[in-house]
Amino acid sequence: MLSLYRPGGGWLHRMPAGPKLVFLALVAAVLAALPSTWGSAPTAVGAACLLYIASGVGAAELLRQTWALRGIIVVTAAGQLLFLGLESAVANTARVVAALLVAALVPLTTPVAAMLDALERGFEPLRRVGVDPARLALLWTIALTTIPVLARLATEVRDAQRARGLRPSLARGAMPFLVLALRHADDLGDALAARGIR
Template sequence: MLSLYRPGDGFLHRMPAGPTMLLLAVVALGLASLPSAAWAAAVCAAAVVVAYAASGLGMRELGRQVGGLRWILAITAIGQLVFLGPEPALANTARVAAALLTAALLPLTTRVDDMLDALERGLRPLRRIGMDAERAALLLAVTITTVPVLARLAAEVREAQRARGVRPSLRAGILPFVVLSLRHADQLGEALAARGVR
């Protein structure tokens, strides 16, 4: 499975996978539940900057993650601006960005194997109602790692457009992005099938 893990010695790297997932989920949900007011955007920005600085990943990695989410954030901001106005658009886009950037910290600071083990342990009590804990853990781990992968693919499309001398745009980049995303999904499916996951 593709790993986005960045070695480091920040507090998230040192935390066990289970508490890390719980902490980041609580932070992401807390930021996403802020009201649609301008001050919420400032709170979201400050929280994300502090999280990346304290995690040891730094501002360069934060910039890379924001760059990867640029199109998602642009579409969100435009839609919100058209239907709700400037202040809610700013706050709602900041909340979406903060939740996604906080979620991206998990695969960057926690190894996939550790995530799978923690999810499996956490879901084990649900076996009583017929849930396959191993399969559910794998599904959740793949879902968690998908956001940064898609952000990286979007960045690759933009870089390829620039290399060909084409100005990056959503209209010109959507088809290559979809093709790369589907190719990644096929490769992931083949890798899982090769390991006996059906």
């Protein structure tokens, strides 16, 4: 499985995986729950930026993660502008982006093995109702690490189009992106099968 982990010595890197997951989930939930007002946009974005800087992950990684979200920013802002107006569009887009940036700190500051262990311990009570905590933890970990991988694949498709002298477009990029995404899914499935996970 591809690891998005960036080694570091900041307080977020040193925090145990379980408490870190709970802390960042709470921060993301609070940011997502802010009201749709002008003041919410700088509050949400400022909080996410502060977390990146204060945790030692850094401004460069913050810019990389924000750039990876540019498609989500455009789609969210356009949809909100169409139906809700400028204030709500700015506030809601900022809240979504801030929550996603905070969520990205989990795989960036937590090794995959530590994340799996923490999630498995957290899901242990579900064993009483017939849920396998190990499988559920693996599912969540794959979901957390796959979203940035798909963003990277989309960037690779756009870069390949530019290298060929083409103007990047959704129509031209959809098929290559789909092929790369399916290839990634196949590789991931093969890796899981090789480890005896069905």
